[in-house]
Amino acid sequence: MNKIKIFGLATKNLKRKFIRTLILLLIVAVVTGTLLGATIFISGMQNALKIGTYRLGADILVVPEKNESQAKSALLSGEPASFYMDSDIFTKVKAIEGVKKASPQLFIKPTSFTCCYNVETFLVAFDPESDFTITPWLQKNLKKPLVGNEVVVGSLLPVMTGDSIPFFGTQFTAAGTMEPTGMKFFDQSVFMTTEAAYAMAENSRGKSMQPLELEKSKISAVLVQVQDGFTPDRIAIRIEHNIEGVKAIASDEVTSTVRRQLSGLLKGILVISSILWILALLITGFAFYMIVNERQRELGLLRAMGARKGHIFSLIIAEAVVISLTGGIVGITAGASLLYAFKDMIIRSLKLPYLLPSLPVLGELITGAVFFALITGLLASLLPAVFASRMEPYDAIRKGE
Numbered sequence: 001m002n003k004i005k006i007f008g009l010a011t012k013n014l015k016r017k018f019i020r021t022l023i024l025l026l027i028v029a030v031v032t033g034t035l036l037g038a039t040i041f042i043s044g045m046q047n048a049l050k051i052g053t054y055r056l057g058a059d060i061l062v063v064p065e066k067n068e069s070q071a072k073s074a075l076l077s078g079e080p081a082s083f084y085m086d087s088d089i090f091t092k093v094k095a096i097e098g099v100k101k102a103s104p105q106l107f108i109k110p111t112s113f114t115c116c117y118n119v120e121t122f123l124v125a126f127d128p129e130s131d132f133t134i135t136p137w138l139q140k141n142l143k144k145p146l147v148g149n150e151v152v153v154g155s156l157l158p159v160m161t162g163d164s165i166p167f168f169g170t171q172f173t174a175a176g177t178m179e180p181t182g183m184k185f186f187d188q189s190v191f192m193t194t195e196a197a198y199a200m201a202e203n204s205r206g207k208s209m210q211p212l213e214l215e216k217s218k219i220s221a222v223l224v225q226v227q228d229g230f231t232p233d234r235i236a237i238r239i240e241h242n243i244e245g246v247k248a249i250a251s252d253e254v255t256s257t258v259r260r261q262l263s264g265l266l267k268g269i270l271v272i273s274s275i276l277w278i279l280a281l282l283i284t285g286f287a288f289y290m291i292v293n294e295r296q297r298e299l300g301l302l303r304a305m306g307a308r309k310g311h312i313f314s315l316i317i318a319e320a321v322v323i324s325l326t327g328g329i330v331g332i333t334a335g336a337s338l339l340y341a342f343k344d345m346i347i348r349s350l351k352l353p354y355l356l357p358s359l360p361v362l363g364e365l366i367t368g369a370v371f372f373a374l375i376t377g378l379l380a381s382l383l384p385a386v387f388a389s390r391m392e393p394y395d396a397i398r399k400g401e
Helices: 003-016 019-057 065-077 088-094 133-143 194-207 230-240 253-294 296-304 311-349 360-391 395-401
Strands: 062-063 097-108 121-127 150-153 164-167 170-177 190-191 221-228 247-252
Touching: 003 190, 003 311, 019 230, 019 253, 019 360, 062 065, 062 230, 065 247, 088 097, 088 221, 097 194, 121 194, 133 150, 133 170, 170 194, 190 194, 221 230, 221 253, 230 247, 247 253, 253 311, 253 360, 311 360
Parallel strands: 121 190, 150 170
Antiparallel strands: 062 221, 062 247, 097 121, 097 221, 150 190, 164 170
């Protein structure tokens, strides 16, 4: 018996008991699909957190004390918000020892966004002279600064380069689209200069039915980079001590919130996956034991016709491989499809950043899932295969009659 004949015989045996084979396939598919879907989802959140934090480039976010929760929601889930504080806070922050760079930003919640229908949009204005968040992207991709009413839009907004976008009675032109980050603060935002934002507010009094109340002496937040040798937590304490009425949020404080949520999710997923895997092993192992038991006469005849113990062992293992690989592929396809279909709903309910892993990482995860399915089938069938290979031909034929 060569390997081709063994796999051919294994496939025929599985087809004869189609319902039982289908049930085993579904068991493997559920376990594999659940594990892959959960792994991709967790990986996507970690990916978004890493890229989004890198793009923000800030160690600390200084905001009005009473608007701390709004600021965190804006960063994590991109919820549009408008809050302001005096612009002299920016000067005070820059003067604090340990601050390497500081840059002010304006957060503006549009009353309407006619270009993008039901897409929730956030207006973020930055100071080109001190900015270290958007300006590096402009220098790398557009090769020039924003001029006049030019804006840069997030990847989730249905806006093309060159499109005209109205805000508060002022027309803006999309100069470029940023790469996806998985964080709505970037992906659903429109970035403009503070000069353009102040001009928009002034013009809105005569051009918009809902004027924007924004004074040139106001900003929403100050982004801070910390000097080497200082910790963000220590500088945050200094800022709050020296400047009244502000809250200094360390970026680690924001990301740690997500990581704690991810940790809880991961533990829950691991527990559920472990229970499913153990059940799959027990059910599949019992099923293969029953298969071997009811096929004792057939296996005994194969031994009597010249099949060696290794052939019988290989036959049972081959059936497990066919079931595992087929079930794994079905589970991977179903798991990935369901995750893609319900991804947005899950993200909205959890209010966490998400960015699909890169193709190489996805390839690794899928390969790992296939390997996991294969191992599951092999472990479940190992003992029944050993039992079948050790049966004596005469005893097997007699017991199977």
